Amino acid sequence: MKRFHRSARAAALAALIGGFVVWTHAGSGLPAFRAEVQPEPGWERFRRDYGVSYFGDDGQFVRAVQNGYNLVFRTDQYAPRFTRPAAGGAPKACAGCHSVEDLAYSFVNSDRYDARFGRRMSFEDYVRHCYAASLEGAVPTIYDPAVRDIRLLARAVAHHLQLGEGARR
Amino acid sequence: MMRKFLQTAAMLAVLAGLYGLSLYKHAERDELRRAPVALTPGCAEKFERYGLAADKIYRSPYVLARAGAARELRPYSADDVRAIQRGCNIVDDTQGELASRSVERWNAARFIRGNQLSCDHCHQGIGDKQDANGNRLKGSLSLGASWVMADMYDRFTGLLLPFELRQMQCFINSSNGYKPNISDDLVRDITAYSRFLSAALDLRIGNHYEEQGIDEIAASDTLKQGDDYVRGEALFKQKCASCHGPQAQGHVVAGRVVAPAIAGPDAWNMQSRNYFYYVSTILPGFICRNMPLGQENTLTNQQCRDVAYFISNLPRPAGDKQGPLMALRQQLLMNAIPPLVRITSSSRAPFKDEEQ
Numbered sequence: 001m002k003r004f005h006r007s008a009r010a011a012a013l014a015a016l017i018g019g020f021v022v023w024t025h026a027g028s029g030l031p032a033f034r035a036e037v038q039p040e041p042g043w044e045r046f047r048r049d050y051g052v053s054y055f056g057d058d059g060q061f062v063r064a065v066q067n068g069y070n071l072v073f074r075t076d077q078y079a080p081r082f083t084r085p086a087a088g089g090a091p092k093a094c095a096g097c098h099s100v101e102d103l104a105y106s107f108v109n110s111d112r113y114d115a116r117f118g119r120r121m122s123f124e125d126y127v128r129h130c131y132a133a134s135l136e137g138a139v140p141t142i143y144d145p146a147v148r149d150i151r152l153l154a155r156a157v158a159h160h161l162q163l164g165e166g167a168r169r
Numbered sequence: 170m171m172r173k174f175l176q177t178a179a180m181l182a183v184l185a186g187l188y189g190l191s192l193y194k195h196a197e198r199d200e201l202r203r204a205p206v207a208l209t210p211g212c213a214e215k216f217e218r219y220g221l222a223a224d225k226i227y228r229s230p231y232v233l234a235r236a237g238a239a240r241e242l243r244p245y246s247a248d249d250v251r252a253i254q255r256g257c258n259i260v261d262d263t264q265g266e267l268a269s270r271s272v273e274r275w276n277a278a279r280f281i282r283g284n285q286l287s288c289d290h291c292h293q294g295i296g297d298k299q300d301a302n303g304n305r306l307k308g309s310l311s312l313g314a315s316w317v318m319a320d321m322y323d324r325f326t327g328l329l330l331p332f333e334l335r336q337m338q339c340f341i342n343s344s345n346g347y348k349p350n351i352s353d354d355l356v357r358d359i360t361a362y363s364r365f366l367s368a369a370l371d372l373r374i375g376n377h378y379e380e381q382g383i384d385e386i387a388a389s390d391t392l393k394q395g396d397d398y399v400r401g402e403a404l405f406k407q408k409c410a411s412c413h414g415p416q417a418q419g420h421v422v423a424g425r426v427v428a429p430a431i432a433g434p435d436a437w438n439m440q441s442r443n444y445f446y447y448v449s450t451i452l453p454g455f456i457c458r459n460m461p462l463g464q465e466n467t468l469t470n471q472q473c474r475d476v477a478y479f480i481s482n483l484p485r486p487a488g489d490k491q492g493p494l495m496a497l498r499q500q501l502l503m504n505a506i507p508p509l510v511r512i513t514s515s516s517r518a519p520f521k522d523e524e525q
Binding site: 054055059060061064107108109111112113115120122142143148151152155156158159162163164165166167168 | 227240241242243245246248249252316317320321322329331351352357360361364365367368371372373374375376
């Protein structure tokens with residue numbers, strides 16, 4: 001009986017490991033794990049207006065910029081963990097306060113000492129602060145695509161506007 | 170009951186002590202950020218030329234002199250200026266050889282194994298190499314140009330690689346060292362300096378500039394005579410050994426690095442992009458455009474590839490992802506090969522150039 005129990009436990013463990021391997025293998029094909037970005041209304045126009053195709057018709061960078069676009073204009077859908085709806089239930093979005101050009105100028109003027117915070121603030125620090133203070137959500141890590149892709153969107157727009165470090169409006 | 174209470178009290182006291190210590194360390198770090206920065210001679214000259222000053226609209230004297238007009242850019246605060254100055258010191262003198270006591274350079278050197286490598290060895294001209302007329306040089310690994318082109322897809326890591334993570338890779342592989350935190354002052358100071366360089370040179374976001382990165386040399390850029398170890402060794406002895414040493418282990422005089430190790434325990438490791446077997450185009454490109462110092466662009470593409478191939482066959486540390494067995498193997502080779510080479514080369518007829 002004891003022996004049977006031991007074999008059953010070993011079999012269960014092997015099945016668990018096997019199941020995990022199959023899950024990770026198959027999981028990579030699921031939409032949640034694919035680096036494809038849902039095209040939202042206005043993306044094609046944005047892409048044309050800001051010359052995103054300079055960086056290629058498709059590719060990792062362009063997809064990240066597209067995700068950045070979705071994050072900025074539909075923050076509640078694409079970063080739900082980091083965004084809480086307003087009191088009346090209206091969705092909040094970065095675009096409610098910032099234009100994409102604001103973000104580009106902010107990007108080229110970041111990494112400077114900010115007296116309001118008493119420290120040097122990177123662009124990512126500002127984005128994280130916005131999620132916490134303006135969007136009233138949780139704070140993403142500095143590596144989170146919800147932060148990174150907004151930076152890449154700002155970089156693409158800054159390129160289109162031919163901005164350099166410290167450019168003023 | 171009493172014992173449990175004491176245990177809890179002791180635990181709380183330890184936690185409070187740790188909290189107090191972290192507050193003290195934060196205050197100490199803030200104090201250091203406010204301290205004036207003693208510049209290296211190279212940085213002092215560079216900032217004089219580029220007109221870095223606090224609290225006034227920045228207009229680059231370099232751009233003004235070359236183009237006749239320069240844009241007005243956002244002023245730097247005193248804190249920004251100190252960060253930029255610290256970043257320059259780190260790049261120019263990573264090991265702190267030029268300072269009796271330097272906090273920012275101590276912080277940088279602890280992420281590097283060995284006491285030879287400095288950012289400036291690859292990013293020459295303190296990350297902004299120019300000729301006598303102030304022209305930026307092709308393939309000179311400019312930090313300013315690298316900043317404006319950061320965030321692109323990197324095939325080696327599979328990431329959209331931010332400037333800060335690229336710096337981490339430099340510390341881990343090119344310096345065979347350790348990974349600093351992305352928010353470490355070290356990384357942020359180097360970023361601040363690189364961003365200032367891009368402002369001083371009027372570089373625009375997302376544009377490619379010739380001085381960015383390496384002017385890579387593929388086999389197809391040669392006459393396809395094959396990368397040759399023997400030719401590489403002869404050339405190394407002729408062109409490189411006088412500075413880098415007969416076995417490429419660097420040349421240090423009175424504690425100061427005259428030329429850094431390019432093989433052996435103080436050199437970059439096997440997962441650095443300088444390693445020929447990992448990326449075969451980068452080290453040849455670096456050699457052609459930046460070596461020998463003062464005679465840049467004098468070697469042919471094939472010669473650069475030969476020398477790079479030879480150097481990469483000398484023993485060096487294993488990369489951070491290659492595991493303990495490879496690390497052990499490389500340690501053994503690094504200890505065994507140099508004495509063997511010394512013995513065999515002393516019993517061998519010298520090259521013609523060695524006789525001279």
